[in-house]
Each structure stands twice: as structure tokens, then as C-alpha cells.
Amino acid sequence: MEDDPHVKVMMAGSILRKVKSRSWKKNRHFRLLEDGLTIWYKSKWVGKGHATFSVTDLEAVREGHQSEVLLNIAEEFPAELCFTLVFHGRQGTLDLVAESPEEAQAWIQGVRKLIHKAQTMDEKERLDQWVRDWFHKADKNKDGKMNFKEVKTLLKMMNVDMNEDHALHLFTMADKPESGSLEIEEFVHFYKMLTQRDEVWKVFQDYSEDGEKLMLEELENFLQTEQHEGEQSSQHAQELIDRYEPSESAKKQGTMSLDGFQMYLCSQEGSIFKPEHQDLYQDMSRPLSHYFISSSHNTYLLEDQLRGQSSLEAYIQALKRGCRCVEIDCWDGGDGEPVVYHGHTLTSKIFFKDVISTLKEYAFKASEFPVILSLENHCGVEQQAVMAQYLTQILGDMLQTTLLDGQVPQQLPSPQELKGKILLKAKKIGGLEECLDETLTDEGSDEEEMANGDAEMESKQKSNMARELSDLVIYCKSVHFHGFEHARSHAKCYEMSSFSESKAKRLAKEAGTDFVQYNSRQLSRTYPSGLRTDSSNYNPQDMWNVGCQIVALNFQTAGLEMDLNDGLFGQNGCCGYVLKPDFMSDGNTQFNPEKPEEWEGYKPLRLSIQVISGQQLPKVNQKEGSIVDPLVRVEIYGVPQDQAREETGYINNNGFNPVWNETLNFTIHTPELALVRFVVEDYDKASRNDFIGQYTLPFTCIQTGYRHIHLLSKDGTAIPPSSLFVNVSISELT
Incomplete structure (x- = not known):
């Protein structure tokens, strides 16, 4: 990539203006370092102070005025000079202004190419890159070499606490020219010897006759016996050799070496998540009420709901995570402009029209299926009319404002039929029946509503609701809940x-059972208690167990609840819609999550997880000498009877290659609703354990056999090459 003209400009370096607000704009010298992955910047005036970040930390580059900060200074700097670097997870953004449009383009295009390259690396390249990054971090005098003392310090930084004699022995072997120090290639070799994995070698030995290689039929045997692959295993064995075997001669002979075997086990195909469930694999033509829908609460907030910042960025982040139901709290603003913020608090305000423009741009980037706009409307009639105008003008055809086939529906339309559409969820004057038959007088519609016991509310609503806004509500009319009996008949x-x-x-x-039946016919939305001023979350599993579709969570708050949400919606192409189990879509279902064993389709399963080892776990405590004491906990979330947790013992001082070899067993009563969460913690006998990493997935997406679990940070972003190695088996309860 060094020959790429854009990357060349980045390597030569540029003066870019870093912008934090209208008043905070400072020049900084930015350049791409020789490794092609680290961006370094410093202020011209500060002596030695500089900062760096890695291209792998970046998720995207946005051109022009695409952040609140840059929108705020739009009149000062034209769009062609501006761009925003967006970091993964909750790391935020960096707003920059270049000195010329050419320079801005060089950085925009250059960073995009580097992000693409980082994203398309295979496991081997990724691991090499990770080792090189550590080498550069530790090479304090930047001479590209490391003596044994420096290597020992580096190993501590990498969470390795090892026998000094053994390390010295490997160091000497890697130091081919006997220079007393390792250059980067030699260090990579040293690291590979250090990470030779006995537990993988043992599995390899079980299937390899000569202990050196796996013949095609030996690999096939392994895939059938251990990985539970059926008929397709012979063709698959050949594909795995072609894909993962590094040695050309082994490839030609149709054999796999230990290196190739380890690379297969560490790949996506060797991961615990079924590859065929990563893509869109579910039927998308059922009524909306038959799906769980990824949903956000107080979407405009980046932090807590008392003093947090309201931000367009929060909408972008939620939509990019596959969220399909966003919330907008609208209040009357000055100059007739409706604003969005958390009412009666100190949260900052943003314009309603800017939120709608952001929605238009980002609604369908991560998924083409419909987005529901949940409107908390606190505006007077005048500004409601303004809102209706913005919705129709900005969104145009995207906004679903008519019935699909001109008929009042007996069941909701499907995600498939509503692709690319935005639905407004809000109160509505009257029902869809009246929309079709405008000849009915207002009194007539009131009488009809009276049967619903909502007449009084209805007439009150008419006086404080703009007809223009009401008419935009089609498939998601907000109504008061009068009980399951009433819902069944009315x-x-x-x-x-x-x-x-x-x-x-x-x-x-x-x-x-009533709740499950109710949710088979119509949508329901649940939201966190108003007492959660810190924007914490409730456990969404309780709501999914009864089939609630729109279980709204504070996407801005990391933790267990968002892990479960990401876990459930990580399947089906991350499109934000997951089909509910069939027994939840049947209006006459007798399923009750409190008593799963009374349901006629009850088929419990046994889940057995042998936690074998961990690899390159990140340090929690950055103190030089500290090394983690890791333990693994497996947690099951599902119907109340399935809630369970088991953990391994902890391993002293080893975050590098801890080996547990402990088996944890569970009974799963309702497999279709269960989520499995793997948590790694740093054991601490004096205080609470520190979180190291986690991974959550639906029970139905688990691949059995020898699998790697690629751990995620608190934010739900990848932390390569940290992983767990497990052996999973699932069997029927006899």
C-alpha cells in the first residue's frame, strides 16, 4: 500500500485542524507511521507530547459536515475540507479540517483503504500484525531490535508470566545471527514458538497416524467424529486444506500440517457460531408481530439521562448496530423548531429536523428491513404540524403513509413487504377503518371508539393532536393497554x-400464556423504568420470554443487557429482526415460560462445555508487573428454569495461555429461547473480579465440537487475538 498516492500523502504527514467545539480548534501534525497501521499526531508547540491510534480502532470515515461539531462550524469551513474519523464501540469520533480539498481527499480515501485492508486480513495476518504492534510499542528507542531484558518486559506487557530459562532458550533459538537481540521477523518467530499450543497438538495427535500431518481421510474422520459434520465432511476437508494449509507442498499432497489445523480451528469456520446463521437465513415474509426487533430507548443520548449529551451520533451508532426501532422525545423549541432531548433535565437539545435527516441517511445502511420511529410527542399542535412537514418532506417515499394494499389488515405486514420503509409509531385520531372511509362523520368514529372504552381519551386527543401528524401513523398506533381479555375481543x-x-x-x-398469545397478534414495546437515571438497563430476556418484540434498551450503556441484545441479534445477517420460535407465533399457543414442561412440544437438552484453554487475554490492570488470574464463567439466559451459571477455577498469573480443562454442564428446558454467555474475569480475592472479555450467542447458533470463542470487549467490539478454546456437546436428556 506504500505506493498508493493517498497513503503516500498520509506518510508524508499533514497539518490538520482538530475541532472539538466552536471555540476549540487547534492545529495538529498528523502522519501515518511506517507500519501502515498507526496514525501519530502531536501539536507543533508541545515538546515531546504526542498521541497515536491504530487504524484497527477505526470503523469509518465520514466526509463533509457529518457531525454536530462540524455542522456547527459549517459557515467557517466548507464541507470539502472536513471529515470525521469514527472509532469502534463507544470510543467516539475525531473531527478534522484539512488545509485543501486535495489533502482532505487523500486522508479520507487513504484511511478508507487502510480500514478495508485491516478488515479483510485473515487470522494469520491478524496475529502477525498484533505481534508486530506489540513489538513497536515496546521498542522504546525505536532501533528495531530487542535484547532479552526488553523481551522480558514486553512479555509482561503481553500478559505472559513465564519460566525465564525457557524464555531464554527460545530467545537463543530465534536469534539466528547470535547478535544478542531480535529484529521484528525474529521476534515473530520467537513468539510463534512461545505460543505452540499443546492442547491443539494433543487433538491433532489423536487423529494423525504419523503425528506430523493429517491425511485427507484423517481430517475427514476428525470432522465427522469431533465436529459432528455429516455427509459433507469429505468435500469440506479438502476445502479446509485449500483454505488454511500454509505449506504449498502439503496442499499438493492433500494433507494438513499442525499449523494449518490450528489456523482452521482459530478461523470463523472453527468458531462456536454456526456460519450459516451469520447470514440472512430466516423467513422474512411473516407478520411483524412474529419477530423480535432490535430496539433502542432514549436513542438520542450518548450518556446518562440527567446530564448526558443529546447527539445525532447516538442515532448513527444505534442504526449501524442494526437497531430497527429508535426513539425520539420531541418538545416545543424556540423559533417554531421542535427539539429532541430528555424533557425537564439538563441533557442538551438537538433539532428534530436534523434527527430526521440523519435517519434518512443511515436508516438502511446496516439492514434493509423497516425502521420504526417511536415518537414521544410533547409538542403543541403547531409544532406537531411542523414535525409532520419535516417527516414527509425529508423522508419522502421512505415514510410508509398508506396501507399496502388499500385494505385494513387482519394481520401486520411483513419485514419483507416493508423493506426500505420507515413506520411512525405514535398516537392517532381514530383508526385505519376511518382513513379508508372518510364519509364517516367524526361523531360516527367516536361511537365506534366508545366500544373500545377510549372515547373520552379520543376526543381529548383530537384537541391536542395535529391531524397532519396523526395521518402519518399507519401500522403502529399507540393505544392504552386495557388487559388481555379486552385485547382479545377488541x-x-x-x-x-x-x-x-x-x-x-x-x-x-x-x-x-396470555402475554405470549397477545404478542403473536400485535406489537408491544417495553422500556426501562424512569428511576434508571444512570441509563442502566433491565434484563431483556424476561420480555423476550413472553414474545415482546420491541424490548427497548439504552444502547449507550455497555454491560450484560446489551451483550444479550447483541447476542440475540448477531444472527440472521445482523438485520435487526429475529423470527420468534413457532410456538410463540401461534395465537392459540399454550406455552408459558414459567412452566415450560407443561407445553406439549417440551424437549429439554443437555449442554456440556469443556473449557480447555484461553489465548492472549488482554491485561486489565496496566500496572507493569500485574498479570491476570483468569477464570471462565458460562451463563445461561432463557426461561426462568434455564437461568444458570457455572464457573471454572482461576489460573494464577497467566493471561497468555491458561489451561483449565474443566467441564461445565447445563440442562436447557427451552432451547429456542436460550442465550449462552461466556465471561472471562480476573480473579481477585479481596474485591470484585475485573471483567476481561465476553461472548454471547443464541443456543440455536452453537456449533458443537472443538471450537474457538473470539472474545469481545465491554463495548461489544472485537479484541483479537483473545479467545477461548472449548469442546461443546449437546445431547437429548435420556
Whole structure:
């Protein structure tokens, strides 16, 4: 890539203006370092102070005025000079202004190419890159060499606590020219010897007759016996050799070396997640009420709901994560402009029209399936009319404002039929029936509503609701919940109610079957309690157990609850829609999550997980000498009977290649609803354990056999090459 003209400009370096606000704009010298992955920057005036970040930390580059900060200074700097670097997870953004359009383009295109290259690396390149990054980090005098003392310090930084004699022996072997120091290639070789994995070698030995290589039929035997692959294993064995075997001569002979075997096990195909469930694999032509829908609460917030910052960036981040239901809290603003913020608090305000423009741009980048716009409307009639105008003008055809086939539906349309559409969820004057038959007088529609017991509310609504806004609500009319009995006899499929977490939990416990049946016909939304001022989350599993589709979470708050959300929606192409199990879509279902064994389709399974080893776990405590004491906990989330956790013992002082070899067993009563979460923690007997990494996936997406689990950070972003090596088996309860 060094010959690429854009990358050349980056390597030569540029003065770019770093912008934090209208008043904070400072020149910084930015350049791409020789490794092609590290961007270095410093202020011209500060002596030695500089900062760096890696291209692998970046998720995207946005051109022009695409952040609040740059929109704020749009009149000062034209769009062709501006761009925003977006970091993964919750690391935020960096707004920059170049001195010329050419220079801005060089950085925009150059960073994009480097991000693409980093994303398309295979496991081997990624591991090499990771080792090189550490080498550069530790090479304090930048002479490209490391003596044994420096290597020992580096190993400590990498979480390796090892026998000094053994390390010295390997160091001497890697130091071919006997110079007393290792250059980067030699260090990579040293590292590979250091990470030879006995536990993988043992599995390899079990299937290799000569202990050197796996013949095609030996690999096939392994795939059938251990990985539980059926008929397709012979063709698959050949594909794996072609894909992962580094030695050309072994490839020609149709054999696999230990290196190739380890690379296969560490690849996506060797991961615990079924590859065929990564893509869109579910039927998308069922009614909306038959799907779980990834949903966000207070989407505009980046932090807590008392003093946090309201931001367009928060909408972009949620939509890019596959979120399909976003929330907008609207209030009357000055100059007739509706604003979005958390009312009666100190959270900052953003314009409603800017939120809608952001939605238009980002709604369908991660998924083509419909987005539901949940409107918390606190505006007066005048500004509601302004909102309606913005929705129709900005979104145009994207906004679903008519019935699909001109008929009042008996069931909701499907995600497939609503592809590329935005649905407004809000209160509505009257029902869809009246929209079709405008000849009905207002009194007539009121009488009809009276049967629903909502007449009084309806007429009150008419006076404080703009007809223009009401008319935009088609398939998601917000109504008050009057109980399951009332819903059975009166409710329309396009009506939906919202439940606070405590009410939803109570109903799930008292009337599980009724709630499941209700959710098979119409949508329901649940949201966190107003007491959660720190924007913490409730456990979404309780709501999914009764089939609630729109379980709204604070996407801005990392932790267990968002791990579960990411885990459930990590399947089906991350499109934000996951088909509910069939027994939850049947209006006459007798399923009750509180008593799964009474349901006729009850088929419990046994899950057995042998936790074998861990690889390159990140340090938690950055103190020079500290090394983690890791343990692994497996947690099951599902119907109440399935909630369980088991953990291994901890390993003293080894975050590098801890070996546990412990088996954890579980009984899963309702496999279709269960999520499995693997958590790695640093054991601490004096205080709470520190979090190291986690990975969560649906039970139905698990591949059995010898598998790697690629760990994620608290933010849900990858932390390569950290992983766990496990052997998973699933069997019927006899």
C-alpha cells in the first residue's frame, strides 16, 4: 500500500485542524507511521507530547459536515475540507479540517483503504500484525531490535508470566545471527514458538497416524467424529486444506500440517457460531408481530439521562448496530423548531429536523428491513404540524403513509413487504377503518371508539393532536393497554401498547400464556423504568420470554443487557429482526415460560462445555508487573428454569495461555429461547473480579465440537487475538 498516492500523502504527514467545539480548534501534525497501521499526531508547540491510534480502532470515515461539531462550524469551513474519523464501540469520533480539498481527499480515501485492508486480513495476518504492534510499542528507542531484558518486559506487557530459562532458550533459538537481540521477523518467530499450543497438538495427535500431518481421510474422520459434520465432511476437508494449509507442498499432497489445523480451528469456520446463521437465513415474509426487533430507548443520548449529551451520533451508532426501532422525545423549541432531548433535565437539545435527516441517511445502511420511529410527542399542535412537514418532506417515499394494499389488515405486514420503509409509531385520531372511509362523520368514529372504552381519551386527543401528524401513523398506533381479555375481543393488529419494565415483568409472571398469545397478534414495546437515571438497563430476556418484540434498551450503556441484545441479534445477517420460535407465533399457543414442561412440544437438552484453554487475554490492570488470574464463567439466559451459571477455577498469573480443562454442564428446558454467555474475569480475592472479555450467542447458533470463542470487549467490539478454546456437546436428556 506504500505506493498508493493517498497513503503516500498520509506518510508524508499533514497539518490538520482538530475541532472539538466552536471555540476549540487547534492545529495538529498528523502522519501515518511506517507500519501502515498507526496514525501519530502531536501539536507543533508541545515538546515531546504526542498521541497515536491504530487504524484497527477505526470503523469509518465520514466526509463533509457529518457531525454536530462540524455542522456547527459549517459557515467557517466548507464541507470539502472536513471529515470525521469514527472509532469502534463507544470510543467516539475525531473531527478534522484539512488545509485543501486535495489533502482532505487523500486522508479520507487513504484511511478508507487502510480500514478495508485491516478488515479483510485473515487470522494469520491478524496475529502477525498484533505481534508486530506489540513489538513497536515496546521498542522504546525505536532501533528495531530487542535484547532479552526488553523481551522480558514486553512479555509482561503481553500478559505472559513465564519460566525465564525457557524464555531464554527460545530467545537463543530465534536469534539466528547470535547478535544478542531480535529484529521484528525474529521476534515473530520467537513468539510463534512461545505460543505452540499443546492442547491443539494433543487433538491433532489423536487423529494423525504419523503425528506430523493429517491425511485427507484423517481430517475427514476428525470432522465427522469431533465436529459432528455429516455427509459433507469429505468435500469440506479438502476445502479446509485449500483454505488454511500454509505449506504449498502439503496442499499438493492433500494433507494438513499442525499449523494449518490450528489456523482452521482459530478461523470463523472453527468458531462456536454456526456460519450459516451469520447470514440472512430466516423467513422474512411473516407478520411483524412474529419477530423480535432490535430496539433502542432514549436513542438520542450518548450518556446518562440527567446530564448526558443529546447527539445525532447516538442515532448513527444505534442504526449501524442494526437497531430497527429508535426513539425520539420531541418538545416545543424556540423559533417554531421542535427539539429532541430528555424533557425537564439538563441533557442538551438537538433539532428534530436534523434527527430526521440523519435517519434518512443511515436508516438502511446496516439492514434493509423497516425502521420504526417511536415518537414521544410533547409538542403543541403547531409544532406537531411542523414535525409532520419535516417527516414527509425529508423522508419522502421512505415514510410508509398508506396501507399496502388499500385494505385494513387482519394481520401486520411483513419485514419483507416493508423493506426500505420507515413506520411512525405514535398516537392517532381514530383508526385505519376511518382513513379508508372518510364519509364517516367524526361523531360516527367516536361511537365506534366508545366500544373500545377510549372515547373520552379520543376526543381529548383530537384537541391536542395535529391531524397532519396523526395521518402519518399507519401500522403502529399507540393505544392504552386495557388487559388481555379486552385485547382479545377488541384490539386491532395495528394497535400497540407500551409497558414499563415492572408492568411487563408482572404480567409475564401472572399471565405468561396470555402475554405470549397477545404478542403473536400485535406489537408491544417495553422500556426501562424512569428511576434508571444512570441509563442502566433491565434484563431483556424476561420480555423476550413472553414474545415482546420491541424490548427497548439504552444502547449507550455497555454491560450484560446489551451483550444479550447483541447476542440475540448477531444472527440472521445482523438485520435487526429475529423470527420468534413457532410456538410463540401461534395465537392459540399454550406455552408459558414459567412452566415450560407443561407445553406439549417440551424437549429439554443437555449442554456440556469443556473449557480447555484461553489465548492472549488482554491485561486489565496496566500496572507493569500485574498479570491476570483468569477464570471462565458460562451463563445461561432463557426461561426462568434455564437461568444458570457455572464457573471454572482461576489460573494464577497467566493471561497468555491458561489451561483449565474443566467441564461445565447445563440442562436447557427451552432451547429456542436460550442465550449462552461466556465471561472471562480476573480473579481477585479481596474485591470484585475485573471483567476481561465476553461472548454471547443464541443456543440455536452453537456449533458443537472443538471450537474457538473470539472474545469481545465491554463495548461489544472485537479484541483479537483473545479467545477461548472449548469442546461443546449437546445431547437429548435420556
